[in-house]
Amino acid sequence: MNDVDFREMLDAHCLMQAGCYVSDIEPAPDDGRYLWSSAIPEPGFNVGVETTDLAWVRATSARRGRLPAILVTEGGDALGAHPDLQAAIPTRWMLGDCREAQGPVMPEGLTLATEETAAPGEGYLSVCGGLYDDAGMNEIAETVFLPVLRSARPVEGVETRHLTVSADGVPVACASVYRAGPLAGLYNVGSLATRRGSGLGTLVTRAAMASARQAGADTMMLQCVAGGHVERLYAGLGFTKTASPTLMVFAPDAI
Numbered sequence: 001m002n003d004v005d006f007r008e009m010l011d012a013h014c015l016m017q018a019g020c021y022v023s024d025i026e027p028a029p030d031d032g033r034y035l036w037s038s039a040i041p042e043p044g045f046n047v048g049v050e051t052t053d054l055a056w057v058r059a060t061s062a063r064r065g066r067l068p069a070i071l072v073t074e075g076g077d078a079l080g081a082h083p084d085l086q087a088a089i090p091t092r093w094m095l096g097d098c099r100e101a102q103g104p105v106m107p108e109g110l111t112l113a114t115e116e117t118a119a120p121g122e123g124y125l126s127v128c129g130g131l132y133d134d135a136g137m138n139e140i141a142e143t144v145f146l147p148v149l150r151s152a153r154p155v156e157g158v159e160t161r162h163l164t165v166s167a168d169g170v171p172v173a174c175a176s177v178y179r180a181g182p183l184a185g186l187y188n189v190g191s192l193a194t195r196r197g198s199g200l201g202t203l204v205t206r207a208a209m210a211s212a213r214q215a216g217a218d219t220m221m222l223q224c225v226a227g228g229h230v231e232r233l234y235a236g237l238g239f240t241k242t243a244s245p246t247l248m249v250f251a252p253d254a255i
Contacts, residue, residue: 001097002182002219006073006243009093009221010049016178016185019118020152021045026060028053034060039148043069043249052079054250061252068250073243084251090226091247096239098184099218101209106165110172112207113164119152120162123171127164130192149188157181161211165191165204173200175208177215184212186222201233209237 004012014022014035022045023038032051040046046066048057052075058068071091072079080088106112115121128149129142154160158180165173173191177184186208191200212220224230226244 001095001099004095004183004219004221004242006093006245007050008183009095009242012180012183012185012221013223015155015180016158017187019155019158020148028056028060036064036066037148040144041066043067044247047071047247049073049245052076054079054082058250058252067252070248070250071245072248073245076246076248079248080246082250085248086251087247087249089247089249091245092224092226092231092241093243093245094222094224094231094234094239095242096209096220096222096234096237097218098209098213098220101206101213103210104203104206106203109168110203111166111169113166114211115162115164116160117162118154118160119150120174120176121164123166124162124164124174125149127171127174127190127192128188130194131190133193159215161208161215162188163204163207163211165200165207167195173204175204177208177212177220179212179215179217182216182218184215184217184220186212186220189222201230202237205233205237 014025021037022035024036026034028051030051030053032049034048037045048070057070061068125146128146129138132138158178161177163175164171172195175189176187189201189205209220
């Protein structure tokens with residue numbers, strides 16, 4: 001497995017998602033950058049990275065109509081004590097070795113389909129639209145996230161694979177693999193809320209790791225919220241913590 005640091009993971013993320021979640025990247029005065037999504041307003045998709053210049057991030061986010069947010073990797077003590085801080089969400093950036101990854105044995109009734117296209121098909125998208133018990137959350141996914149995935153475009157140097165697990169022909173779980181050279185990115189892992197707890201997340205992640213290996217990657221990276229069941233799932237599959245940045249969201253009218 002390659003020894004990949006946070007900067008390399010960030011560069012790869014920007015490249016892999018240039019045709020989907022990342023619409024634009026603006027350089028910051030202190031050599032950081034601001035990642036922006038034209039369609040998704042959430043702070044995690046509109047964020048300053050490798051910068052602690054809150055005034056610049058606030059001005060940049062205001063031009064985009066977004067809340068000011070910074071993914072803080074170091075030097076964030078002052079920001080953590082800032083009076084305008086609204087939320088601080090710990091995250092994990094993790095790496096896994098996929099050189100020996102083998103596809104899972106599919107249980108009876110389950111099938112796996114792979115699409116090697118920039119935009120996933122409707123079966124995959126139907127899973128993304130049913131991830132939550134809350135109908136309102138699923139409606140947000142339908143109106144905000146799914147159109148972004150439907151309109152995803154190819155990026156030079158990136159190979160994309162969308163995986164869908166179906167049960168008796170009905171899509172129930174999904175994951176995406178984006179590969180750039182020996183590094184692959186794992187995105188959009190999920191299963192229908194009605195099938196949660198049945199091991200589908202582990203199953204589709206194992207399938208994604210094997211797909212990344214088949215595509216030529218030896219290392220897979222991912223991002224998740226720290227400390228929850230998702231991180232534990234990935235740790236159980238051999239992923240290890242590489243960086244633990246904190247997503248800090250600030251009030252837009254701070255001085």
